[in-house]
Amino acid sequence: MLQHLAADLLVEILSYITHESQGLTSFGALCQKVNGTLNEESAWQHLCQKYWHSSDARLKDWPVLSAKGLYRALEQWMPMEGFYVLTNAFPWGLLALLSIEQGQLCARMVRFLPQGESITEIQVPFFQVSVSEERGNIRSVIQAPWLQFDSMATIAPIESSQLVASTQESHFFSSQNIGELGLFQARRAFRLEAGDNSEKMVDKKPATAAGVLGYPYGLQDYLDESEEIPEVDESSTLSKSWAPGRLGLEGELKQRTDAMLRELLSRPRFCDLALIRSPDEFMPADPTVPRLRPGLYAGDYGHGMYGQYRVEVLLLDYVSLTAEEVRAEIQDPQRLFKRPGGHYPAPGQLRALAELNQSITFMRVVKQCGDLHVPMGATTFVAICAPENALDGAQNGPSRVQNRQTSSWESVARSWRGFGTLAMPGFGRPSWDTGWLVQFAHRAGEDRFGFVWDRAQDAVVLKWIGLQDTCPFLQRSWLPEDVR
Structure with a gap:
């Protein structure tokens, strides 16, 4: 029966069993006709279009x-397109973008530079993967500015439990193992590793209490009197180039980022990248919900304390909970208000929402690039967005809020009740405190919003990261389910 099917129909049927090239090729053992079909160019052209959208x-x-070689190349590298966070840079995190361009997988670090009322997106080359075919075998070569001429680099998938931190600030946290912290649960992650260049390792100066972390005024100025600067294990941390320091101009930021990457991979070290999960692909139809697209946003802290890391990157999406799920969240926070490292209660105000006995839509905002207090991977705030009868008191929100980046006062167009995260350095004793999600007066081509505490009058103004408009790789629903 199979031998009478057209080539594209036969491979279509077989691909429902497995879409992996190695598995598909093994079906050639069924019979000579099937084996011949699996050697036809048209069969693999059909599969390239079906699974990898291989348009002209x-x-x-x-x-x-x-x-067939194209299918193998796309199978290996196309699923890696997306936005990632560099976990070695925990708690700050650095944003990376991997995309297929000009026949290569190109990786770039994305840095942000506040300028006036805007935030400029700056791309710094990281690595690229070129592909060739020799006698039916696919050869992939990693090229990078930091790679020594006599060295090789490898890329391999890893489990989220293997992700590690390498910054000196990571010593404020209970572990440098991101998996143990439970903050960053990556569905997909990989490790980039260069060849052994141990003879080229740079000597490092001993740590000192006040200046080693690179803060403009010394770290102690940003800690409570009861807190102590942690002991730093020099053997497991990166040098001062990775410390906050100062932000600098665009050219300085590019040069510093390049130097950071060279240091990270010029010794027997490795680089871990964790895929940023896709937000739920829907915008709730309820008119009370903020008209903000799910995806990545950036905001300027508005002060020099965090130096080169002064811009935070947040992932926004919407989550709807049934009445039963709201009650379950009160008893055991898992969906929206879960904290790692122990049981921390959900906000008490959820009890009033549970009494409405209906589904509630929330906005959830999670840090992808964080800070010393609320690091990457932690939920920074949650807002109640719908239905209308759940928004009790929304009319009492602030009418004006000070923009931290510009120090100017912004008019608030709409507001929603919410809960923000407060924590000590190292994400110590995290708690929820009430505040407001505020949407500012609309400007042409911009959706701007922020979170303001009840006791404060200023907010980090968050703006859509424009790279998503040309590289929309957060939404990965077109990929085969097992590689999303």
């Missing part, structure tokens, strides 16, 4: 490969 426009810059 997407493939116009690719090297010349056989259809």
Whole structure:
């Protein structure tokens, strides 16, 4: 029966069993006809289009490969497109973008520079992967500015439990193992590792209490009197180039980022990248919900305390809980208000929402690039967005809020009740405190919002990261389910 099917129909059926090239090739053992079909270019061309959207426009810059070779190359590298966070830089995190461009997988670090009322997105080359085919074998080569001519680099998937931190600030936390902290639960992650260049390791100066972390005024100025600067294990941390220091101009930020990457991978070290999960792909239809797209936003802390890390990156999405799920969240926070490292209660105000006995829509905002107090991976605030009868007191929100970046006063167009995270350095004793999600008066082409505490009058103004408009790799629903 199978031998009478057209090539594209046969491979279509077989691909429902497995879409992996190695598994598909093994079906050739069924019979000579099937084996012949699996050697036809048209069969693999069909699979390239079905699983990897290999349109002429997407493939116009690719090297010349056989259809089967192209499938193998796309199978390996296409699922890696997306936005990532560099976990070695915990608690700050650095944003990275991987995309297929001109027939290569190109990786860039994305840095942010506040300028006036805007935040400029700056891309710094990280690495690229080129592909060639030799006698039916696919050869992938990693090229990078930091890679020594006599060295090689490898990329391999890892479990989220293997993600580690390498900054000196990570010593404020209970562990440098991101998996143990439970803050960053990555569905997909990989490790980039360069060849052994141990003979080129740079000597490091001993740590000192006041200046080693690179804060403009000394770290102690930012801690409570009861807190102590942690002892730093020099053997497991990166140098001062990774410390906050100062932000500098665009050229300085590019040079510093390049130097940071060179240091990270010029010794027997490795680089861990964790895929930022896709937000739920829906905008609630309820008109009371903020008209803010799910995705990544950036905001300027507005002060020099965090130096080069003064811009936070947040992932926004919406979560709807049934009445039963709201009650479960009160008893055991898991969906919205879960904290790692112990049981921390959800906000007490949820009890009033549970009494409404209906579904509630929330906005959840999680840090992808964080700070010493609320690090990457932690939920920074949650807002109650719908239905209308759940928004009791929304009319009492602030009418004006001070923009931390510009120090100017912004008019508030709408507001929603919410809960923000407060924590000591090292995410110590985290708690929820009440405040407001505020949406500022609309400007052409901009959706701007922020979170303001009940006791405060200022907020970090958050803005959509424009790279998502041309590289929308947060939404990965077109990929096969097992590689999303």
